[in-house]
Amino acid sequence: EDKVVQSPLSLxxxxxxxxxLNCSYEVTNFRSLLxxxxxxKAPTFLFMLTSSGIEKKSGRLSSILDKKELFSILxxxxxQTGDSAVYLCAVEAAGAGSYQLTFGKGTKLSVIP
Amino acid sequence: xxxxxxxPKFQVLKTGQSMTLQCAxxxxxxxxxxxxxxxxxxxxxxxxxxxxxxxxxxxxPNGYNVSRLNKREFSLRLESAAPSQTSVYFCASSFxxxxxxxxxxxxxxxxxx
Numbered sequence: 582e583d584k585v586v587q588s589p590l591s592l593x594x595x596x597x598x599x600x601x602l603n604c605s606y607e608v609t610n611f612r613s614l615l616x617x618x619x620x621x622k623a624p625t626f627l628f629m630l631t632s633s634g635i636e637k638k639s640g641r642l643s644s645i646l647d648k649k650e651l652f653s654i655l656x657x658x659x660x661q662t663g664d665s666a667v668y669l670c671a672v673e674a675a676g677a678g679s680y681q682l683t684f685g686k687g688t689k690l691s692v693i694p
Numbered sequence: 695x696x697x698x699x700x701x702p703k704f705q706v707l708k709t710g711q712s713m714t715l716q717c718a719x720x721x722x723x724x725x726x727x728x729x730x731x732x733x734x735x736x737x738x739x740x741x742x743x744x745x746x747x748x749x750x751x752x753x754x755p756n757g758y759n760v761s762r763l764n765k766r767e768f769s770l771r772l773e774s775a776a777p778s779q780t781s782v783y784f785c786a787s788s789f790x791x792x793x794x795x796x797x798x799x800x801x802x803x804x805x806x807x
Contacts, residue, residue, distance in 0.1 A: 585736075615795060623698075623784060623798035624737070669737065681752060682727075682796065684737040 583608040585672050587685035594692055598660050602688045604670030605652040614646055614653050615682070617669040624669055627655070660692045696720055698799035700785050706805045707775045715770040715802050717785030725788045726768035727752075727796060728760060730781040737784065743768055744790075775806045 584607045594600055606614070613631045617624035628637045630646035630653060637644050641660075646653045657664055667687040674681065698719045707713055719726065727742040729752075739752030743762040757779060759771045768787075772779060782803050786796040 617798075623800050626795040626797065629795055671737075681739055681742070682737075683753075686734060686736040 583672065583674055583683040585670055585683050585685040587668075587670050587688050589688060590686065591689040592691070594660055594690070596660060596662060596692055596694050598692075599656065599658045600660060600690060602655040602657075602668050602670075602690070603652060604654070604685055606670075606672045606683075607651065608672050608674040608683065610675040611648065612673040612675050615671045615673065616644055616653075616655050617671065618666045619669055619687070620666040627668075657690075660690075662692050662694060665690060665692045698785055698787055698797055700783075700799040700802050702802060703800065704803050706807065707772075708807055709776060711775050712771070712773050713775065713804075714772075715783055715785075715804075716767070717769065717799060718767045719785075719787040719797070719799075720766065721787060721789075721797065722765070723787035723797075724765070724790050725794075726762065727786040727788075728758075728768070728770045729784045729786065730754065730779075731784060731801075732781050740770065740783075772804075775804075777806045780804060780806045 588603045615629050616627040628644045633648040641658045644655045667689045669687045670685045671682040701716045724745045728740040729737045741760040743749045746765045761769045782801050785799040788794040788796045
């Protein structure tokens with residue numbers, strides 16, 4: 582059974598702090614790993630990672646994948662209150678003629694002024 | 695572009711009642727998905743449609759049926775609602791299945807009493 586584990590489950594930081602969110606996985610036939618941000622409504626796409634060691638960046642957010650150790654991290658620098666959300670990690674695996682996403686339970690980030 | 699739209703936004707059902715959740719996308723995507731999100735459980739795939747004319751079961755399909763009406767629309771039906779189906783339901787779409795990010799609708803909050 583495919584498994585995706587995120588840690589920590591929740592995190593409270595002050596504005597300006599840097600945070601690292603973790604995602605480890607055990608899947609058969611790995612295709613890609615995706616990060617989403619969910620703020621009380623629909624998850625919105627952040628990054629897709631398919632290759633080890635290549636950092637993806639978008640503003641203050643960055644992410645990297647390690648396919649050997651089976652994990653990914655999401656970094657947020659200089660956090661702002663608008664970063665408060667649940668961050669979801671999902672892994673895509675190729676099954677019998679199909680591809681499915683398995684989601685972790687998410688990390689709830691709270692940024693306080 | 696509206697992206698992915700879902701109706702209704704909220705619904706309360708009594709045990710045993712039936713209803714259909716509607717989903718439509720205007721991004722010319724081929725693949726569509728239905729997820730449920732429960733507290734502490736993350737997002738779980740109910741059914742998906744890799745392309746028009748095909749549907750397949752996901753992780754938690756029991757108690758649900760789906761119809762891919764055309765390329766734009768993918769509906770989820772609860773034939774006889776149960777309290778265990780109280781959840782937030784998200785529809786998503788992607789260009790193709792496999793290594794393409796999924797875009798999510800705003801969700802339907804369903805309560806079964």
